[in-house]
Amino acid sequence: MSVIILLLIASISVASLFLAAFIWSVKSGQYDDEKSPPMRMLFDDKPGFTTDNNNN
Amino acid sequence: MDKPTTSTTIQCYHCGEACIDKTIHIYEKDFCCEGCKLVYEILNQNGMCDYYAISKNPGLSQRIKVRENKFAFLDDEKITQSLISFKNENQTHITFYLPQIHCSSCLWLLENLHRLNENIISSKVNFTRKEADIIFTHKNISVRKVAELLTSVGYEPYISLNNIHQVKPKLNKSKLYKMGIAGFCFANIMLLSFPEYLGIDTKEQNLITVFRWLSLLLSLPVVFYSASEFYISAWKSIKHKFLNIDAPIVLAVFVTFGRSVFDILTNAGSGYLDSMSGIVFFMLVGRILQDKTYEELSFERDYTSYFPIAVTRINNNQETVSLPDIALNDTLLIHNQELIPADGILTRGKALIDYSFVTGESLPVEKEMGEIIYAGGKQIGSNIEMLVIKEVAQSYLTKLWNRDEFKQATTKEERYSFVHFIARFFTWIVLFLSIASALYWWVVNPDKIWAAATAVLIVACPCALLLSNTFTNGNILRILSRNHLYLRNAQKIEEIASINYIVFDKTGTLTTGRYQDISYGGKPLSKSILKKLAALASQSMHPMSRAVAAWTNENGTHLKVTAFEEVTGKGIEAIVDGELITLGSREFVTGSKLPELESAIYLSVEGDVLGKFNFRNQYRDNIPTLIRQLRKKYKVAILSGDNSGEKNYLQELLGVNAHILFHQKPEDKLGIIKKLQQEGNRVMMIGDGLNDAGALKQADIGIAVAENTNNFTPASDGILEAAKLHLLNQFIQLSKANKRIVMASFIVSILYNIVGNYFAVQALLSPMIAAILMPISSISILIITFGFSNLSAWKMKLK
Numbered sequence: 054m055s056v057i058i059l060l061l062i063a064s065i066s067v068a069s070l071f072l073a074a075f076i077w078s079v080k081s082g083q084y085d086d087e088k089s090p091p092m093r094m095l096f097d098d099k100p101g102f103t104t105d106n107n108n109n
Numbered sequence: 110m111d112k113p114t115t116s117t118t119i120q121c122y123h124c125g126e127a128c129i130d131k132t133i134h135i136y137e138k139d140f141c142c143e144g145c146k147l148v149y150e151i152l153n154q155n156g157m158c159d160y161y162a163i164s165k166n167p168g169l170s171q172r173i174k175v176r177e178n179k180f181a182f183l184d185d186e187k188i189t190q191s192l193i194s195f196k197n198e199n200q201t202h203i204t205f206y207l208p209q210i211h212c213s214s215c216l217w218l219l220e221n222l223h224r225l226n227e228n229i230i231s232s233k234v235n236f237t238r239k240e241a242d243i244i245f246t247h248k249n250i251s252v253r254k255v256a257e258l259l260t261s262v263g264y265e266p267y268i269s270l271n272n273i274h275q276v277k278p279k280l281n282k283s284k285l286y287k288m289g290i291a292g293f294c295f296a297n298i299m300l301l302s303f304p305e306y307l308g309i310d311t312k313e314q315n316l317i318t319v320f321r322w323l324s325l326l327l328s329l330p331v332v333f334y335s336a337s338e339f340y341i342s343a344w345k346s347i348k349h350k351f352l353n354i355d356a357p358i359v360l361a362v363f364v365t366f367g368r369s370v371f372d373i374l375t376n377a378g379s380g381y382l383d384s385m386s387g388i389v390f391f392m393l394v395g396r397i398l399q400d401k402t403y404e405e406l407s408f409e410r411d412y413t414s415y416f417p418i419a420v421t422r423i424n425n426n427q428e429t430v431s432l433p434d435i436a437l438n439d440t441l442l443i444h445n446q447e448l449i450p451a452d453g454i455l456t457r458g459k460a461l462i463d464y465s466f467v468t469g470e471s472l473p474v475e476k477e478m479g480e481i482i483y484a485g486g487k488q489i490g491s492n493i494e495m496l497v498i499k500e501v502a503q504s505y506l507t508k509l510w511n512r513d514e515f516k517q518a519t520t521k522e523e524r525y526s527f528v529h530f531i532a533r534f535f536t537w538i539v540l541f542l543s544i545a546s547a548l549y550w551w552v553v554n555p556d557k558i559w560a561a562a563t564a565v566l567i568v569a570c571p572c573a574l575l576l577s578n579t580f581t582n583g584n585i586l587r588i589l590s591r592n593h594l595y596l597r598n599a600q601k602i603e604e605i606a607s608i609n610y611i612v613f614d615k616t617g618t619l620t621t622g623r624y625q626d627i628s629y630g631g632k633p634l635s636k637s638i639l640k641k642l643a644a645l646a647s648q649s650m651h652p653m654s655r656a657v658a659a660w661t662n663e664n665g666t667h668l669k670v671t672a673f674e675e676v677t678g679k680g681i682e683a684i685v686d687g688e689l690i691t692l693g694s695r696e697f698v699t700g701s702k703l704p705e706l707e708s709a710i711y712l713s714v715e716g717d718v719l720g721k722f723n724f725r726n727q728y729r730d731n732i733p734t735l736i737r738q739l740r741k742k743y744k745v746a747i748l749s750g751d752n753s754g755e756k757n758y759l760q761e762l763l764g765v766n767a768h769i770l771f772h773q774k775p776e777d778k779l780g781i782i783k784k785l786q787q788e789g790n791r792v793m794m795i796g797d798g799l800n801d802a803g804a805l806k807q808a809d810i811g812i813a814v815a816e817n818t819n820n821f822t823p824a825s826d827g828i829l830e831a832a833k834l835h836l837l838n839q840f841i842q843l844s845k846a847n848k849r850i851v852m853a854s855f856i857v858s859i860l861y862n863i864v865g866n867y868f869a870v871q872a873l874l875s876p877m878i879a880a881i882l883m884p885i886s887s888i889s890i891l892i893i894t895f896g897f898s899n900l901s902a903w904k905m906k907l908k
Contacts, residue, residue: 068293072290089216089236
């Protein structure tokens with residue numbers, strides 16, 4: 054029986070972690086603008102300096 | 110050239126538009142105009158040509174140059190104060206609205222602004238709202254310079270009077286929190302309920318007690334926080350002496366919770382906490398889906414977002430003043446393409462004012478010195494000066510806007526909604542059933558009164574109806590917005606379905622408002638004449654001349670034009686390359702005094718009349734087909750502020766009995782809509798300009814048509830992208846399907862209810878049956894709503 058109680062506590066605390074993560078993500082504005090972040094991540098590792106012609 | 114010469118049109122490397130008159134070929138690229146080339150040069154110098162690599166031809170045409178001192182007003186401390194959001198000793202934070210943002214290249218360029226100017230610390234784009242938050246060090250760069258920097262790379266900030274007293278709507282996140290918490294509690298209570306459903310050993314009484322109390326604990330946030338959404342709405346409706354759909358839901362939540370607490374305290378059972386929290390969770394999900402608004406669109410715009418924030422005043426010296434500070438007897442300088450902010454008298458220059466947005470007239474009005482010009486029009490051509498005779502707040506346009514009829518808030522209440530009607534009906538039946546079963550058990554076995562009566566209320570909770578309604582609405586709204594009709598809220602779907610009368614505005618709604626449809630009749634024109642004609646026509650800013658110049662498809666800029674003369678309201682003439690070319694009205698060109706019946710201009714070379722150009726408002730694609738479809742089911746009318754030049758064509762299209770009225774002032778349009786409503790019609794108004802604003806508000810449903818949904822549109826119930834106007838009939842049919850789908854899923858939920866009540870009235874409803882019925886009914890309703898709404902959309906060939 055005590056094992057079940059232990060498991061219960063473990064499962065609820067894991068679920069609480071996810072709830073906290075969700076609330077944090079809403080609070081930090083991750084749902085405010087759903088369009089720019091997916092585009093922004095594409096540019097993260099572009100080389101810094103490029104000119105269009107006679108660059109190579 | 111990059112491209113093989115097989116294609117005859119050359120695409121501009123920057124904006125992707127076809128290079129019509131001239132092509133600038135430089136750096137092995139083609140540009141359609143100086144502006145596009147300049148932007149490219151700036152980016153190339155700064156090593157930012159990734160802009161062109163991310164998406165193809167990402168820019169927007171720079172053909173129309175931005176006036177040099179346009180942003181001079183940003184030097185005024187008072188104006189910038191109202192724009193910036195934060196300022197300390199070093200930094201300034203400002204948010205600009207950049208309507209040009211449209212692709213990933215835009216995002217990249219704007220977020221790399223710091224590479225163009227080192228004084229910009231950072232910039233962050235909000236794509237949905239088309240805004241850029243820019244942080245810069247104001248010691249080295251001014252707000253004006255930042256605006257000019259943005260303009261120089263093709264993103265001109267849009268700053269209107271609205272920015273001054275703008276309060277940013279705060280995004281309401283509370284529903285998301287409520288949903289998250291409800292989901293968390295629901296899942297855990299479900300988990301804790303399983304053992305009892307699956308037959309836990311009765312010897313483990315301690316464990317059962319722990320599970321029950323834990324469930325009770327977890328249900329508290331659901332009842333007291335997550336479900337508060339429904340309490341508020343139900344309370345509001347009861348205060349107005351009206352039962353909306355949330356009222357029976359609240360009743361069900363309370364009864365379920367009360368019964369469960371009672372069961373747990375008396376150790377009689379585990380209650381129905383899992384079903385209750387599940388219902389709350391699903392209903393919140395539905396609400397969020399339904400309320401998902403289009404942040405980028407504003408349905409409540411007023412004239413202030415149409416007006417500029419500042420104008421140039423030239424009383425003694427030239428200065429920029431913010432609009433509210435304009436006083437009587439000020440002299441204002443109005444530049445090309447600028448809006449006239451107040452009523453006044455023209456004191457210098459020749460005005461050619463485009464009032465199409467305000468009055469619906471498709472042709473600009475010409476005004477001579479000394480004439481009164483009204484606010485709201487756009488000056489085309491040279492600069493003019495005007496003396497203010499009425500302050501902005503007193504001017505014709507502002508007054509029009511502030512008229513009481515225009516203001517009356519749309520109190521089309523939800524109480525007319527059929528869902529609420531059913532819900533009310535339903536509530537009474539449920540209450541009756543509950544009392545009846547209580548009475549029955551009072552006679553037969555008084556011990557079961559409590560169990561039976563509460564079970565009926567629990568099972569019969571109209572959550573299925575609410576679910577089907579919110580999910581169907583949410584899905585239909587999404588389908589409509591995928592097809593570029595953006596409705597203000599879900600209630601509007603039902604209103605669209607109920608209309609029987611459709612009223613269109615003409616200019617800007619059915620037509621594009623531009624004269625593009627030109628036909629030439631007369632002697633054939635040689636290439637050299639065409640060139641000369643192009644040279645002459647391009648001298649004038651009049652839209653008809655512009656249209657002729659574009660029609661010739663020739664470039665006459667190298668020809669010598671002398672003795673150019675423009676007679677206001679008549680025509681133009683000049684000696685081009687040695688030949689006298691005249692272009693204008695029949696009277697101007699031929700001397701004939703016969704009245705003119707059509708929009709046509711005549712052409713003569715050396716006094717020899719060659720032919721005439723007929724102009725017609727260009728109708729949007731498939732408008733005749735649309736009108737023919739609509740005519741079959743609805744009464745259709747057209748109210749236009751324009752002249753009656755196209756009456757015959759329209760009458761033929763709409764049928765002999767249809768109302769087609771011209772020269773309609775904004776008040777007239779409003780009055781006609783009112784009259785139609787008094788005759789018992791439910792009217793849909795479709796318009797685009799400020800002249801339709803009153804009618805749009807008065808109508809049962811008002812839809813604003815916009816070329817670009819980010820442009821200014823009058824306040825309305827919905828915004829429709831102009832290119833999709835021909836789908837209007839399908840949109841209406843889909844809205845009608847909405848009602849059928851809700852009804853269908855409601856019938857399914859009634860079936861579940863009958864099964865549930867079969868157990869409930871016998872006081873046999875176990876928590877397990879409730880726990881099985883609840884998710885099954887919810888899921889089947891989800892399948893029905895999504896399936897059927899997508900099916901109907903697919904049948905109507907909507908995306």
